[in-house]
Amino acid sequence: MRIEVRYYSKNGGTKKLAEAIGKALDTEAKTVDAKLEKYADVVFLGSSVYKGKPDPAVTKFIADNAKNIGKIVVFGSAGTKKSTYPAIKSAAAGNAVKTAEMFFQCKGEFLFLNKGRPNDQDCRDAADFAKKQIKILGVT
Numbered sequence: 001m002r003i004e005v006r007y008y009s010k011n012g013g014t015k016k017l018a019e020a021i022g023k024a025l026d027t028e029a030k031t032v033d034a035k036l037e038k039y040a041d042v043v044f045l046g047s048s049v050y051k052g053k054p055d056p057a058v059t060k061f062i063a064d065n066a067k068n069i070g071k072i073v074v075f076g077s078a079g080t081k082k083s084t085y086p087a088i089k090s091a092a093a094g095n096a097v098k099t100a101e102m103f104f105q106c107k108g109e110f111l112f113l114n115k116g117r118p119n120d121q122d123c124r125d126a127a128d129f130a131k132k133q134i135k136i137l138g139v140t
Ligand SMILES: Cc1cc2nc3c(=O)[nH]c(=O)nc-3n(C[C@H](O)[C@H](O)[C@H](O)COP(=O)(O)O)c2cc1C
Pocket: 008, 009, 010, 011, 012, 013, 014, 015, 048, 049, 050, 051, 052, 053, 077, 078, 079, 080, 081, 082, 107, 108, 109, 110, 117, 118
């Protein structure tokens, strides 16, 4: 069973979460610019909120790599808005890719809000979430 971690990050918050997940799963976290060379049963996909949406690079990653994605697990952060999960789920479905029911979301620093987030505790929570997900999804 193969696991991959991909993310898009403008200011480094999603990158921190991705690296914590990668470390927990013993997998190198890479940006969405790195295509999937092989099929992965589970792709942890870091997608945060920019002007209310995921960055187009994230949805492009899904479209370009659909045949190599078994299931997407979404993680990310936002200033105030909820997760990009619905947008990612919809983009994935449009490419016949499944999305896990659960996702990880935390606060992200934005203007004067949420200074220092995601912080170390957020990273630990993201890592715990990822470890639980691979058990739930039956990836060993
Ligand atoms: C250009 C830009 C636009 C953003 N737009 C929103 C937004 O519409 N709603 C929101 O809740 N947060 C918004 N944010 C906050 C980000 O979702 C938050 O800072 C997140 O942690 C960014 O992740 P990153 O550090 O990996 O880029 C925006 C941030 C940036 C830089």
